[in-house]
Amino acid sequence: MARGMSDDPFTLFDSWYAEAKESEPNDPNAVALATANAEGRPSVRMVLLKGHGPDGxxxxTNRESRKAGDLGANPHGALLFHWKSLRRQVRIEGPVTHATDAESDAYFASRGRDSRIGAWASEQSRPLDSRETFERRVAEMTAKFEGQDVPRPPHWGGYRIVPTQIEFWQDRAHRLHERRLFTRRDGDWSEGLLFP
Structure with missing residues (x-):
């Protein structure tokens, strides 16, 4: 490990994430999630981070979506945070597991009612013939759950990216950026630097 550097990437992430919450104008928890299907074809999309810690x-998301299909066939993912206001990026790579049912239930219950209805109405990533079809499905689900709690759909839940590698990228003048790479082996983290 290089001198003067932390050996805990989660402490560093917490610090950077707190700064992003103060400086980013919209969605500091927005993160690009990259997956690959069974044939190795990549796909990337923006999602929202809803939890983090040493476990991942x-x-x-909808577990019948394209990203879920990719993760079922190839349970590895990569995340990229880009906090433009801070001129920082964080890259995370590792295997992916399901969040527990209790975690998924708790987060689903914290969502607004309309978002919970939307999870029932949407066949995420599947072709949609018109916006009106989706709006009709939302109205049907709204009526179905009128006057009652909206439970978590069985096809909806969490995924945990368990990092084996976390890179912290800081913009520097003249493209002389700083790149700190944390790598986990046998449960322990080591840190080094990368050329920009």
Missing amino acids: FVIY
Whole structure:
């Protein structure tokens, strides 16, 4: 490990994330999630981070979506945070597991009612013939759950990216950026630098 550097990437992430919450105008928890299907074809999309800690970084989605299909066939993912106001990026790579049902239930219950209805109405990533079809499905689900709690759909839940590698990138003048790479082996983290 290089002199003067932390050996805990989660402490550093917490610090950078707190700064992003103060400086980013919209969605500091927005993160690009990259997956690959069974044939190795990549796909990337923006999602929202909903939990993080030493056990991993958690996002939630429809488990019948394209990203879920990719993760079922190839349970590895990569995340990229880009906080433009701070001129920083964080890259995270590792295997992906399901969040527990209790975690998924708790997060789903914290969402607004309309978002919970939307999770029932949407066949995420599947072809849609018209916006009106989706709006009709939302109205049907709204009526179905009128006057009652909206439970988590069985096809909806969390995924945890368990990092084996975390890179912290800081913009520097003249493209002489600083790149700190944390790598986990046998449960322990080591840190080094990368050329920009």
